[in-house]
Amino acid sequence: MEVRLQKIIAGSGLASRRKAEEWIAAGRVTVNGKVVTELGTKVDPERAHIKVDGKHLSSAQPYVYLLLNKPKNVMSTLNDPGGRPTVKDYLRGISVRVFPVGRLDFDSEGLMLLTNHGDLAQTLLHPRYHVPKTYLIKVKQVVTDDHIRQLEQGVQLEDGMTGPAVVKKVKKAKLNSWLEITIREGRQHQVKRMMEAVGHPVLKLTRIKMGPLSLGDLGAGEFRYLTDREANALRELAEHKLATEEAAEKQVPRPKKRISRVGWARSKKAKVV
Template identity: 50%
Template sequence: MERLQKIMSQAGIASRRKSEEIITAGRVEVNGKVVTELGTKVNPNEDIIKVDGQKIEREKLVYVLLNKPKGYITTVDDPRNRRTVMDLIQDVSQAVHPVGRLDKDTEGLLLLTNDGDLTYALTHPSHGVDKTYIATVKGIPNQSKIEALEEGIKLKDGWTAPAEAKLVAELADEAIVSLTIHEGRKHQVKRMLKSVGHPVEDLKRVKFGSLDLTGLSVGGYRYLTNSEVKELKKVEDRVNSVEN
């Protein structure tokens, strides 16, 4: 017997916490009866569980690492029929979803999974998962600009948290900058660099937590190893220890 919200998460419905909201809203049936009580335990091998009238099945949890090319949007479906990252992993049978987002014109590391609890842990703004980007910017940032990025930048939605910034290379009239942040604001890296006078011309995410793009060509993907999943799960464990 397992908690109903855990089974829903493992079926790719939502994270456990979001599943709890779905349960209390009266959208879940177990063996034909609406269940609204949190903590309800079910047998996933025997009980018939439905969400919004649709029977759910527990999927095998999978974790896919994609080297996203430019020109693809980070969503499962697009009403305008634009290319999405799902077009790149069509032979993955499980109903995975992207963990966070990359802009259409940004390439690099993107994790996709059907593990709702891990997605919640990795994307929550207070959980501090490092993400490293390599940006080609206009102009050459001086040391004071690098230090400003590290200390935090005041944007329209408030100050950014301290970051790790490094001038990687100086070119004729542009530069390559490495920036590591642990927040997930919309267009954050682009906005930070623009605010110090160096708009982004090209952007790539090269690290996400303990993961990197070693051996993965643009547009390619692979499944995570057991050890990589175990390392990511440490973030989820930290979140559970704080919130429970």
């Protein structure tokens, strides 16, 4: 069965489909010894000998998915110009180059996904797909039911109204409260700003869920590979989001072509005659 060349390259885990298209257009890909620059080219992956920059595609690294419990006071990037610790420091023994899917604040902790699957990462991060993320937070003072209703209905921030959140009380003390809050947006410092807006500054924030993934009992600074079931659930989530978006785009009606009054009158007159 023949498949588009860029799809085969992306499926190998070597790059995203968009990057594969750039490589093809730049003449960096050969099929059976011949340079291919046409993006619509289809080949049989079982028979074709595909090379990228002279290296056989079969030697490309497979997709890798890691779940890390980022500790507090660690950057969620791979490098930091200021010399602060980063998540890369906790990926000992990982030879494949993976990238964080999203970020957590320096003083926040919890679940982070890292992968070399570029297309999947882009889908999970895109604001239009609204992948749910759940946080366990400790806030100042006792949160009232009125404040929870505000969060669930949406809070006005300086960059606009937030979408509705799902909020659950976990426990409370005399001076603070613990909540679980789930949001589907990805604005910068969003949970902290939402809680500030209702008068309850965040004292501690831990991300415990992202889509189908859960932090579980993974210790701070520890990581693990996703199970096959978790990886499949992530791919299915991304595919569902993309399919839903494509279906919605197809249902958008095209604007009708306007007919001028003169043209309409002429056509009407012609019919009468």
